[in-house]
Amino acid sequence: MTTAPAENTAIHFPEVPADFWERALQATDGCTRPAVLKSPGPSGRLFPVEDVLELGADIINAGDVSLNIDGTLLENPVLPGTPPRTVAEFEQYLADLAAQNDAEAVTYTRDYCLRHSDRVAMMTRAFISGFVDRRGIPAPGINVVYIAGHYQETWIGLHNDWCDTFLVPVHGRKKIMLWEPAYFADAGLEEKAAFNGICFGHLDVSPYATDALVLEAEPGEILFIPENWWHYNQLPAAETSLALSIGVFSNGAPAAAAQPAIKAALQMPQFHRRAQSHPRLPGGVLTSLTEVELPADTEALLRAIRDSLAVQQLTRSTSNGVIGGGGVLREAPALTADSVLRGRRDSPVVLLRTGDDTGLLFTLGAMHRQPDAAQVGGLIEHLATGRPFRLGQAIAEPGHAPAVTGLARSLYERGVADLVA
Template sequence: MARIDLQRRFDWDTFVTRYWNQRPVLYQATGINPFMDTDVFDAALGASRGAMEPPTALEARTDVQFTIDQGQPVQLGPWLPRDTDGSLDGYDSRLADALGTRRYALIISLLHSHGFGLWSRERAFFSDLWRRVGLPLSGGITTLFHGNYEHSPVGVHLDRFTTFLFAIRGRKRMRFWAKRPWSMPVTTLVDYAPYLAKSFTAEVGPGDILYWPASYYHVGESASRDVATSVNVGIPVTGHQARYDVEDLVGPGHSNAPRTRDTVRGRALVPGVLDGDGVLPRELPAALRQAANTLRENSRDARTQAHIRTLWLNRRSAGGLEPPPPPARRRPLKDTDILHGNKSFPILLEKTGTGWCCSANGNALHVSGLRQPVNKLVATLNTARTVSVGELLHPFPSRGDLPLRALKPLPATRAGMRRMLEILLTFRAIQLAGR
């Protein structure tokens, strides 16, 4: 029977050579777990707020799943983290009072997109892996598993992800099969008791890191009735579909395609396309007309090439973890404000079409004008030294009070570059000194 390798010291070079896409390994108490309780709770709060939005709202998300004894409650609200909980411990205490002996599972996908602290530390951790194996094709997936559930609601399954499990609180068990243990034509199995003899397990506790390749069937189990918390990071290595790239290029995420209430998470909603007899009308519905117009616009060579470059820059600056957390609220900058950038994760600047694309932390903005002064401003920020807004803006001309909202890309003027700095601040690519 297969057994899992145990290691005490985590080293990326050794990991890539011995284990990456080869076999599972458990690193015990390494002390390098990038996920902190406070960051996990903050991201879970952000995801919960999105889950409570009306389905038609732009902020609505479907990243949250909650089960009680394998069943899903009709209303999620009472069971999700709240600000008043204050922490994961407070959340657990409230649910214990409400559920008694019943078991529950809180599962949040795309966890990294809901909290900047968690996202930034996770990006820093995996940047060393990307230097060795390259960025993932379609971005890593970060999933929170929290609760005292008996086993994962989906049961035994196979992912298209090679996976890292970071144990945060409590203890849990992962059960593996080197190949599919059943012969029935199903992809998941909840009742897997008949196949336990062919499995092997790894029990993880706080601070442990468990890794397994995408080829292993697996299921998560509780090691006790206590609440356990873990974060899984799945990196796609198989089954990448071309439609993911097509959605990037022609979906509402395109820089020239407006995001409306007719779109949710990059997919167009086209209700009422067919009439009662299942026949298409003579005139395209508004949503399909918009999609056709978007495809037509995106097919222009210069615009398509610029958009592809923007997508790639965003993927690089996001560090393989997309989508990034939403930008912060914009605030005006004075000439006396002191800024600094991040040397470890610099702002990227490249030519796209007739202007320049500036990408940081998975977000982009566009600038027009001569490259030299813009490049010098970005290079200064990337040194991470403190510098005043006035010093950064000094080389740029002042051309009156232009209506910047109507200008896209931003002009390389003093007003345009001030707006650029304000936007980079919302991206958290630069910071105000002392904050």
């Protein structure tokens, strides 16, 4: 993963006006209708093209890429040598990719792309934070897909997704035909399983075109597609485009959401020993199952499952549900007691005290052991207010300064705390 320069100006935090999400929810009729939204903030760009091209280069260099040639997914794709890092290089790269594969339409993509860019993950968290405040953290999470290509029609054909989608053009445009979820219910089309939904594949959509809602989005705009709406990208001719698709998966069942936490508790070694014998319960009339006393080892297992679920909730909360990211973004300058910091609402930090001077620190969707929990508690409390504070205010005793300063530096480097001039 890449590390940004030390200067604050090199880090692009999207600035989302206070009323942006109210207007977005109104424009989409509560996330039930497609709409084109203006990107928030004065820059007019949610994701700088340079950062997205760098993300694409990291995806290619890692070999973690899916290549589609004229509608066919290649199992062992061969890509041109040097990944593009400028728009001109990007255009040429796609031309070389098409020529190398004797193809007209080429696309390379990556689901869960944020594992390749802490910077873009941070930008996504900052943008989606207000949406999460209003709609809650989706249980399966928020996944971002990298989409780059030169094509006329959607490479996987007519399809839907089981998520609300914020499609963000970074270079080039998107022109999408959309149909309501029930539109093709009686069309007799063959359904194929897709990664995030159902796909009808490549077919002639002209019989359905007059019923389609057609929306076009360019850089500086965001195309919102509600979950389960059918969509198809169709342009008059092949064009080059680069986009990120932010999928908000709010369709998870409670059983599926809880399964990882329950599985983690069940794998704990203390619950694989021989179980205690269950006492025989007397007959009689019960008014509640709480009157039934369970064996001590069973009660311990239930507590472990509950704790595991709570840990899962904390990790998801501290990342806003965004899957990926969490590494170093920038180098921290020297911090002193007079340094003024402020916590970020989009990246909350939680400290769980587990002993006299130990704890667990939750941040950016991960859990870390915190050996100096008693000393850094004040720092966490100040960050949680979201208001500027002098670092010295978080140092209760002179001996706590190294632990507090060290954690503050680490949180700044990962974009969780900002320095205020």
